Amino acid sequence: MALATGMRVPARALLRAWARLPGAALGRTEPAACGGGGVRRFGNQRVLVEPDPAAGIAVMKFKNPPVNSLSLEFLTEFVISLEKLENDKTFRGVILTSDSPGVFSAGLDLREMCGRNPAHYAEYWKAVQEMWLRLYMSNLVLIAAINGASPAGGCLMSLTCDYRVLADNPRYAIGLNETLLGIVAPFWFKDTLVNTIGHRAAERALQLGLLFPPAEALQVGIVDKVVPEDQVQSTVLSVMAKWMAIPDHARQLTKNMMRKPTVDRLVKQRDDDIKNFVSFVSRDSIQKSLQIYLEKLKQKKG
Amino acid sequence: MALATGMRVPARALLRAWARLPGAALGRTEPAACGGGGVRRFGNQRVLVEPDPAAGIAVMKFKNPPVNSLSLEFLTEFVISLEKLENDKTFRGVILTSDSPGVFSAGLDLREMCGRNPAHYAEYWKAVQEMWLRLYMSNLVLIAAINGASPAGGCLMSLTCDYRVLADNPRYAIGLNETLLGIVAPFWFKDTLVNTIGHRAAERALQLGLLFPPAEALQVGIVDKVVPEDQVQSTVLSVMAKWMAIPDHARQLTKNMMRKPTVDRLVKQRDDDIKNFVSFVSRDSIQKSLQIYLEKLKQKKG
Amino acid sequence: MALATGMRVPARALLRAWARLPGAALGRTEPAACGGGGVRRFGNQRVLVEPDPAAGIAVMKFKNPPVNSLSLEFLTEFVISLEKLENDKTFRGVILTSDSPGVFSAGLDLREMCGRNPAHYAEYWKAVQEMWLRLYMSNLVLIAAINGASPAGGCLMSLTCDYRVLADNPRYAIGLNETLLGIVAPFWFKDTLVNTIGHRAAERALQLGLLFPPAEALQVGIVDKVVPEDQVQSTVLSVMAKWMAIPDHARQLTKNMMRKPTVDRLVKQRDDDIKNFVSFVSRDSIQKSLQIYLEKLKQKKG
Numbered sequence: 001m002a003l004a005t006g007m008r009v010p011a012r013a014l015l016r017a018w019a020r021l022p023g024a025a026l027g028r029t030e031p032a033a034c035g036g037g038g039v040r041r042f043g044n045q046r047v048l049v050e051p052d053p054a055a056g057i058a059v060m061k062f063k064n065p066p067v068n069s070l071s072l073e074f075l076t077e078f079v080i081s082l083e084k085l086e087n088d089k090t091f092r093g094v095i096l097t098s099d100s101p102g103v104f105s106a107g108l109d110l111r112e113m114c115g116r117n118p119a120h121y122a123e124y125w126k127a128v129q130e131m132w133l134r135l136y137m138s139n140l141v142l143i144a145a146i147n148g149a150s151p152a153g154g155c156l157m158s159l160t161c162d163y164r165v166l167a168d169n170p171r172y173a174i175g176l177n178e179t180l181l182g183i184v185a186p187f188w189f190k191d192t193l194v195n196t197i198g199h200r201a202a203e204r205a206l207q208l209g210l211l212f213p214p215a216e217a218l219q220v221g222i223v224d225k226v227v228p229e230d231q232v233q234s235t236v237l238s239v240m241a242k243w244m245a246i247p248d249h250a251r252q253l254t255k256n257m258m259r260k261p262t263v264d265r266l267v268k269q270r271d272d273d274i275k276n277f278v279s280f281v282s283r284d285s286i287q288k289s290l291q292i293y294l295e296k297l298k299q300k301k302g
Numbered sequence: 303m304a305l306a307t308g309m310r311v312p313a314r315a316l317l318r319a320w321a322r323l324p325g326a327a328l329g330r331t332e333p334a335a336c337g338g339g340g341v342r343r344f345g346n347q348r349v350l351v352e353p354d355p356a357a358g359i360a361v362m363k364f365k366n367p368p369v370n371s372l373s374l375e376f377l378t379e380f381v382i383s384l385e386k387l388e389n390d391k392t393f394r395g396v397i398l399t400s401d402s403p404g405v406f407s408a409g410l411d412l413r414e415m416c417g418r419n420p421a422h423y424a425e426y427w428k429a430v431q432e433m434w435l436r437l438y439m440s441n442l443v444l445i446a447a448i449n450g451a452s453p454a455g456g457c458l459m460s461l462t463c464d465y466r467v468l469a470d471n472p473r474y475a476i477g478l479n480e481t482l483l484g485i486v487a488p489f490w491f492k493d494t495l496v497n498t499i500g501h502r503a504a505e506r507a508l509q510l511g512l513l514f515p516p517a518e519a520l521q522v523g524i525v526d527k528v529v530p531e532d533q534v535q536s537t538v539l540s541v542m543a544k545w546m547a548i549p550d551h552a553r554q555l556t557k558n559m560m561r562k563p564t565v566d567r568l569v570k571q572r573d574d575d576i577k578n579f580v581s582f583v584s585r586d587s588i589q590k591s592l593q594i595y596l597e598k599l600k601q602k603k604g
Numbered sequence: 605m606a607l608a609t610g611m612r613v614p615a616r617a618l619l620r621a622w623a624r625l626p627g628a629a630l631g632r633t634e635p636a637a638c639g640g641g642g643v644r645r646f647g648n649q650r651v652l653v654e655p656d657p658a659a660g661i662a663v664m665k666f667k668n669p670p671v672n673s674l675s676l677e678f679l680t681e682f683v684i685s686l687e688k689l690e691n692d693k694t695f696r697g698v699i700l701t702s703d704s705p706g707v708f709s710a711g712l713d714l715r716e717m718c719g720r721n722p723a724h725y726a727e728y729w730k731a732v733q734e735m736w737l738r739l740y741m742s743n744l745v746l747i748a749a750i751n752g753a754s755p756a757g758g759c760l761m762s763l764t765c766d767y768r769v770l771a772d773n774p775r776y777a778i779g780l781n782e783t784l785l786g787i788v789a790p791f792w793f794k795d796t797l798v799n800t801i802g803h804r805a806a807e808r809a810l811q812l813g814l815l816f817p818p819a820e821a822l823q824v825g826i827v828d829k830v831v832p833e834d835q836v837q838s839t840v841l842s843v844m845a846k847w848m849a850i851p852d853h854a855r856q857l858t859k860n861m862m863r864k865p866t867v868d869r870l871v872k873q874r875d876d877d878i879k880n881f882v883s884f885v886s887r888d889s890i891q892k893s894l895q896i897y898l899e900k901l902k903q904k905k906g
Contacts, residue, residue, distance in 0.1 A: 162509065182851040184858050195501045199799045200825060203862045207766065207855050208846065221502060242510065247484040251509050254486050258505045464811065497803045523804060544812065549786040553811050556788050560807045 046074045047081045048099055056092040057240060058085050063099035067106035070153045074109075075127040082134055092248060093141035093240050096161060101229075104146050104172075107153030113281050114290040125277040128153070129270060132188060135160035137263055139252045141243040145236045146223065150174045151211055152185075158223070159192045162243060162255070165236050166214050167229040173211035174222055180209035182289065186273065188266045195262060197221045348376045349383045350401055358394040359542060360387050365401035369408035372455045376411075377429040384436055394550060395443035395542050398463060403531075406448050406474075409455030415583050416592040427579040430455070431572060434490060437462035439565055441554045443545040447538045448525065452476045453513055454487075460525070461494045464545060464557070467538050468516050469531040475513035476524055482511035484591065488575065490568045497564060499523045650678045651685045652703055660696040661844060662689050667703035671710035674757045678713075679731040686738055696852060697745035697844050700765060705833075706775075708750045711757030718894040722882050729881040732757070733874060736792060739764035741867055743856045745847040749840045750827065754778045755815055756789075762827070763796045766847060766859070769840050770818050771833040777815035778826055784813035786893065790877065792870045799866060801825045 048061040060081060062068040085091045098104045112124040135142065135157065142161040150158050155174050158164050166172060176193055178185045185193075185206055194202040201220050204210070214226040227235045243251075266273060280286060350363040362383060364370040387393045400406045414426040437444065437459065446463040457476050460466050468474060478495055480487040487495075487508055496504040503522050506512070516528040529537045545553075568575060582588060652665040664685060666672040689695045702708045716728040739746065739761065746765040754762050759778050762768050770776060780797055782789040789797075789810055798806040805824050808814070818830040831839045847855075870877060884890060 163506070179850050179854040179858055182854045184854050184861070187861060190858075190861055195505075197502070198500055198802055199862070200801070203799075203859070204767070204828075206858045206862065208850060224506075246481050246510060250481040250484045250486050254481055254492075254508045255505070257486070257489060257492055258501070258508065465808070497807075499804070500802055526808075548783050548812060552783040552786045552788050556783055556794075556810045557807070559788070559791060559794055560803070560810065 045077070046071075047077045049081050049085070051085075051091065053090045056090060056244065057094065058091050059095045059097060060085075061097055061099040062105055065100060067103045068098055068100070068154070069106045069109040070128065070131070071109040072112050072124050072127055075131050079127070079130055079134055082138070086134075086138060086140060091140065093143070093244055094138075095143050095145050095236055095240065096157060097145035097232075097236075098148050101147040101167075102171075103148040103154075104144075104150035104174075105154030105157060106149070107151055107155070110290055110294055114287060114294060118278050118282055121278045121281050122274050125274050126270075129188075129266065129273065132156065132160060132192075133263060133266065136192065136259055137256065139248075139255075141240060141251070143236050143240055143243070145232050146172065146174065147229070147232055148172055149211075151177045155222070156189050156192060159196055163225075163239050164223040165225045165227060165232055165239065166217055166223040167232045168214045168226045169229055170213050173213050174217050175209070175211040176206055177209035177211050179207060181293070186277075188262070188273075191262045191265065193222075195259075347379070348373075349379045351383050351387070353387075353393065355392045358392060358546065359396065360393050361397045361399060362387075363399055363401040364407055367402060369405045370400055370402070370456070371408045371411040372430065372433070373411040374414050374426050374429055377433050381429070381432055381436055384440070388436075388440060388442060393442065395445070395546050396440075397445050397447050397538055397542065398459060399447035399534075399538075400450050403449045403469075404473075405450040405456075406446075406452035406476075407456030407459060408451070409453055409457070412592055412596055416589060416596060420580050420584055423580045423583050424576050427576050428572075431490075431568065431575065434458065434462060434494075435565060435568065438494065438561055439558065441550075441557075443542065443553070445538050445542055445545070447534050448474065448476065449531070449534055450474055451513075453479045457524075458491050458494060461498050465527075465541050466525040467527045467529060467534055467541065468519055468525040469534045470516045470528045471531055472515050475515050476519050477511070477513040478508055479511035479513050481509060483595070488579075490564070490575075493564045493567065495524075497561075649681070650675075651681045653685050653689070655689075655695065657694045660694060660848065661698065662695050663699045663701060664689075665701055665703040666709055669704060671707045672702055672704070672758070673710045673713040674732065674735070675713040676716050676728050676731055679735050683731070683734055683738055686742070690738075690742060690744060695744065697747070697848055698742075699747050699749050699840055699844065700761060701749035701836075701840075702752050705751045705771075707752040707758075708748075708754035708776075708778075709758030709761060710753070711755055711759070714894055714898055717885050718891060718898060722886055725882045725885050726878050729878050730874075733792075733870065733877065736760065736764060736796075737867060737870065740796065740863055741860065743852075743859075745844065745855075747840050747844055747847070749836050750776065750778065751833070751836055752776055753815075755781045759826070760793050760796060763800050767829075767843050768827040769829045769831060769836055769843065770821055770827040771836045772818045772830045773833055774817050777817050778821050779813070779815040780810055781813035781815050783811060785897070790881075792866070792877075795866045795869065797826075799863075 046062070046064045048063050049058055050061065051058040060078070062074070062078075064071060064074045068074070082094070085094055108128065113121065116124075138160075142163075144158040144161040144164045146158055146164060146166040148167075149172050151173070155176050158174065166174065176185045176189055178189075190202065190206060193206065196202075197205070197220050205212075205220070205222075212220060212222055214223075217223045218226045225235060225239070348364070348366045350365050351360055352363065353360040362380070364376075364380075366373060366376045370376070384396070387396055410430065415423060418426075440462075444463040446460040446466045448460055448466060448468040450469075451474050452460050453475070457478050460476065468476065478487045478491055480491075492504065492508060495508065498504075499507070499522050507514075507522070507524075514522060514524055516525075519525045520528045527537060527541070583592075650666070650668045652663075652667050654663040654665065656662065664682070666678070666682075668675060668678045672678070686698070689698055712732065717725060720728075742764075746767075748762040748765040748768045750762055750768060750770040752771075753776050755777065759780050762778065770778065780789045780793055782793075794806065794810060797810065800806075801809070801824050809816075809824070809826075816824060816826055818827075821827045822830045829839060829843070
């Protein structure tokens with residue numbers, strides 16, 4: 001048992017600050033501005049950050065068209081933006097969402113895994129690991145406003161949050177569907193899913209590559225709440241208010257206690273995990289499969 | 303696979319003994335008497351033990367007004383009483399309940415953690431550990447008749463039981479609400495909760511310090527049954543009958559197999575856990591926080 | 605993440621093969637024939653194997669009257685048949701079911717544990733371990749068509765499958781009921797159950813030796829689907845089709861990732877587990893208990 005200094009931050013004061021948060025925070029249209037703690041939107045090309053310092057929260061919007069795939073550049077920018085918010089005491093909560101409703105994130109960018117050299121594959125995989133490590137151990141309250149499909153890596157980002165709200169649209173399926181593409185989810189993707197929905201449900205979902213539509217997603221527990229699409233924003237804000245009412249330090253230590261053993265498993269074998277990925281993705285058979293798959297995607301678009 | 307000698311105790315005989323148990327066992331008013339195996343109530347000031355040797359069960363009633371907080375004296379008496387029952391072959395099942403309906407137990411006694419010396423803090427924390435170790439590994443069938451609120455340490459006591467029946471009263475909330483006070487639940491509180499409601503539900507409940515009212519408590523699985531307040535007693539007796547029908551030795555070995563890994567985690571680092579507690583609670587900032595909190599409690603009463 | 609070569613097996617081709625599977629596959633009556641990959645039924649006295657090479661699946665029917673108990677001979681034949689299917693690339697999925705509806709399997713054969721010498725007990729226990737190890741780590745899609753009661757070892761066989769369909773008959777209860785007989789389930793039985801229904805439900809089910817009738821079995825998650833008895837076959841075939849649509853290699857690696865830590869726990873201490881069993885079952889008290897129990901069973905039949 002540990003009495004945290006956070007105890008001295010009265011919850012009432014937080015709620016007062018909260019009351020100043022405009023309801024339209026998620027959809028604000030101020031001009032973008034670079035910088036850490038400004039009142040206005042900052043960020044860069046692929047991750048829009050809309051800070052609300054008065055409320056102590058920020059919205060991070062994925063903007064990597066067409067499907068918010070997790071390219072190396074996206075991941076790099078995302079981690080930098082997250083780190084900024086993490087280090088700025090102004091912010092206590094962050095909402096993850098997509099700038100283009102319809103797709104939360106399509107997951108890993110296969111183009112980073114095809115036709116490059118081993119050094120690139122290693123750099124890419126390290127960036128994917130880094131994104132997960134930062135999110136899963138974040139001291140911030142993280143809430144996912146899932147306003148689009150979130151397969152594979154997109155699902156993983158949701159799973160690292162403290163709470164997940166999914167828009168009730170039958171096309172917004174969520175899950176780790178790697179096997180459908182002949183791919184195996186890394187063990188830390190698996191661990192994150194097991195922590196969320198339990199061993200049996202994870203075993204079935206991972207083997208079958210299940211993508212859960214909203215009602216099933218709620219039932220299996222891969223999301224915490226399903227609401228009509230136009231209520232995602234208000235729901236997320238009201239959920240955030242509840243989480244922000246908890247003294248930070250106590251909440252952070254508790255979160256750390258729950259998640260550290262899972263994170264340590266990757267930290268301990270991070271280099272091996274990179275080596276495995278590089279050696280695997282460098283195989284001729286895999287490169288061929290990826291090329292064929294990417295060709296098909298191009299034809300679809302054409 | 304292990305054939306237990308308990309096999310030779312025919313369940314039918316147990317049920318016959320059971321039939322002799324008066325329905326009013328939980329509310330008997332015989333004069334208290336000290337001693338291990340007497341038919342009459344024994345115990346002390348803070349823990350009333352109502353034995354029913356014919357039935358093989360005893361009721362342990364918390365009586366530490368006003369809120370059954372887990373003071374050092376209460377914990378010492380509780381562990382002694384439990385050990386007596388554990389060592390007396392007459393008793394195979396024990397019911398934990400409160401002598402003052404309305405509060406099951408308010409949990410740890412903050413007065414034991416404030417304004418004392420390090421030796422006292424160490425002694426107190428060891429007693430809290432001891433209570434958990436004895437309860438969680440008890441060879442007895444333990445059933446919680448939760449007839450009042452059971453936050454924090456009160457919830458922990460319930461969680462160590464084999465079955466939890468909660469009275470259907472909206473004021474009887476149950477949960478590990480440590481973060482609400484800026485406190486972090488120890489890892490073995492956390493482990494006990496994860497074992498009961500799973501990783502995800504525990505992560506959310508612990509971070510938010512959730513106190514579940516009866517319907518939610520049942521849904522999340524932190525209790526096994528919710529019944530009207532006047533049916534708690536009869537329900538607990540009928541549940542106990544089912545558990546007592548199982549050969550003791552086989553049941554005990556099974557319980558041990560399920561719980562030992564969790565218990566071993568504390569046993570391995572018990573001294574470190576005490577040191578951590580003492581060092582933490584001795585901090586000036588924590589002492590101040592506790593003083594302020596206790597002052598407020600006094601004013602409320604005044 | 606691992607791209608599997610299975611990616612190159614188009615799911616559509618599998619479904620075409622599937623379409624050739626006769627609906628009556630589970631009840632075919634061709635004459636038995638020994639041999640690995642023939643179109644006709646092969647097998648032996650106690651385990652009937654009905655292969656459907658065109659569909660890539662086989663049905664293994666337990667035929668060890670009167671209750672499909674897991675005798676040493678049954679286990680040996682079962683493991684050999686399973687290994688044959690495992691090594692024959694023709695087969696990707698296997699359905700486990702009983703040739704005599706009413707009993708799926710009554711579990712371990714107590715006659716193997718009574719009145720024999722230590723060498724026999726050791727051989728028997730090794731065969732039980734082998735059955736579990738092979739089933740739980742099988743590369744095949746395994747689906748249980750549970751058309752009868754499946755207590756103890758029968759339940760364990762179901763639990764090793766990837767999916768469980770139970771016939772909706774109140775007499776077809778399923779569970780690890782060892783404690784009812786004064787017996788303790790081995791730790792790897794326990795691990796398999798915990799993986800399936802979670803820690804708390806397993807703790808309660810194992811201590812009480814619960815046998816779940818269909819509706820409760822579904823609710824606790826010990827089976828995945830309950831259907832009317834005459835729909836078990838069609839349901840299992842349609843479930844199998846879904847699992848066969850997943851690229852094999854990716855699915856197998858995923859299954860392995862989920863189950864290997866559990867399997868490794870037994871593999872690491874397999875000899876100790878055998879020694880424990882032999883020493884335990886050799887005790888006079890246990891031998892007496894078993895003799896009395898077997899006598900009673902004989903009288904029942906007489």
